[in-house]
Each structure stands twice: as structure tokens, then as C-alpha cells.
Amino acid sequence: MIVPRNRTPAFTLVELLVVISILTLLLAVLLPGLADARQQARRTVCGSNIRQIAGANNQYVFDSSGVYVPGAAAFLQNLQRWHGRRDDIQSAFEPSRGPLRRYLGTDRGIRACPTFVPDRAGFESGCGGYGYNNAYIGVQTVSRGTRESFVTSDRAGVYAAKVKRPAETIMFTDTAFVNRGLIEYSFVEPRFHPQYRTRADPSTHFRHARQANVAWCDGHVSSERPTFSWSSGFYEGDPKRFDIGWFGTFDDNRLFDLP
Numbered sequence: 001m002i003v004p005r006n007r008t009p010a011f012t013l014v015e016l017l018v019v020i021s022i023l024t025l026l027l028a029v030l031l032p033g034l035a036d037a038r039q040q041a042r043r044t045v046c047g048s049n050i051r052q053i054a055g056a057n058n059q060y061v062f063d064s065s066g067v068y069v070p071g072a073a074a075f076l077q078n079l080q081r082w083h084g085r086r087d088d089i090q091s092a093f094e095p096s097r098g099p100l101r102r103y104l105g106t107d108r109g110i111r112a113c114p115t116f117v118p119d120r121a122g123f124e125s126g127c128g129g130y131g132y133n134n135a136y137i138g139v140q141t142v143s144r145g146t147r148e149s150f151v152t153s154d155r156a157g158v159y160a161a162k163v164k165r166p167a168e169t170i171m172f173t174d175t176a177f178v179n180r181g182l183i184e185y186s187f188v189e190p191r192f193h194p195q196y197r198t199r200a201d202p203s204t205h206f207r208h209a210r211q212a213n214v215a216w217c218d219g220h221v222s223s224e225r226p227t228f229s230w231s232s233g234f235y236e237g238d239p240k241r242f243d244i245g246w247f248g249t250f251d252d253n254r255l256f257d258l259p
Helices: 013-063
Strands: 130-132 140-143 149-153 170-174 212-216 221-224
Touching: 013 130, 013 170, 013 212, 013 221
Parallel strands: none
Antiparallel strands: 130 170, 140 149, 170 212, 212 221
């Protein structure tokens, strides 16, 4: 009597194709979710960074007779920024030497947004991809009738007491600038230059799936979507193509201005 050999079960070709199809379908379902989760994680880290910078500036107020940090003290010398200092205009700004350094943890530096990857080095490198509302918060100004404001001193920021709507006044946002590619930029530009009322080139960067983190003067952080963009044509490149513009429904400076 012949005893039949034990046969090891095996997939048929059809069964193998079905398994491959199921795995492919599962990957197609899961991968976008994983990508979204990574993007959300980066946006959360970025939000924590910008909240820390805003908190550092609010602490600076208590130690500096009630004024915010200057955005670019002694601007014509071009050696100081809110995020760092340098010894000459050919060098990069050093965040560890900035005026907010004592409030920024043990490393005393500006932590970079994990999503931001500039195309090349910019003239404001070292700010981590964040920009300061220098037009209204980082300088001292005087208004003259028609909502125009003129800088009286760039060696100190505005008095915090003059910010009447801190929960509705921008302090920092995610920023970048377009000039032959995406570059780092340390100021968030209002819709119009305060001195001339001509439209500025935008710098708010909606890099988190077309959203930008915004830190307000009261310390809270929100996520905003773009509503408008434009280009003066003075710089090379289209800001809109790089997700740079402004948020808000009003085409004026009310989210930046003090009243």
C-alpha cells in the first residue's frame, strides 16, 4: 500500500493576486493618513515654537520698562534683529546673541520650524522661519491723521499698554519671502506700508497644508488660511505659487495696527 506524501498547502496564483490587491488597497488608504499625521505633528511643533517666541517677547516686556523687543534696532547699521546679532553685514545673525535669548530655554536660540525648507540662504537667516510684526510692534511710531504712522525710534518696541486689542493683534507668524526662490525672512509684512499706504509684498507663509501658525500679542496661537496674495513685481517670483500671502477678510492693516 502506498502512503501518500503530506502536501504543504500553497497559495494559488489567484489567491496571491488577491492578497497583493488587498495590501495595495490598505497602503493606499493608510499612507495619506500617515502623511497627514506627520504634517500635523510638524505643525504642532511649529506652533509650540512660535508660542515660545511670543512668550519670550511678553517676558521681555516685564524686564524692559513695558516695551516689546525691537525688531531691528539701529536698522541702518544692519547688525541687530529680534532673533540675533552679528558683527558685520557679511555674517549671518547669531540667534544665541539675540535680545530674547535669556527667555528661550537652555539653548537660548530660535528653534526652526520643521516644515520650512528654504531654497537658499536669505538675508534674514537665523529666525527659524518666523516673522515679527515689526511695522507696529517692533518700533515706536506716531500717527498723523490719515492712519499713516511714522517711526520715531527703532531702538525699542512699542509700549505693550498701547496694544488695545492684544488678542486681535499679530505678534509673529510663519514667514518666508520670495526672491529667486524661497528664502528665510524675519518680518511679517502688513497689507500696506504704514508710512506710505502703498501695498507691501507679503511674507506670511502658509506652509502647513496651506495654513500658517500665528502668535497674537495676548500669547495665544491660531492656525490661519490664506485669503489674498499679490506681487509688486519688484522681486523675482510669485508669492502665491509659494503659498505666501495674507489671511483675514479685510484689506487693511487692522490685524497688525494698534488701535
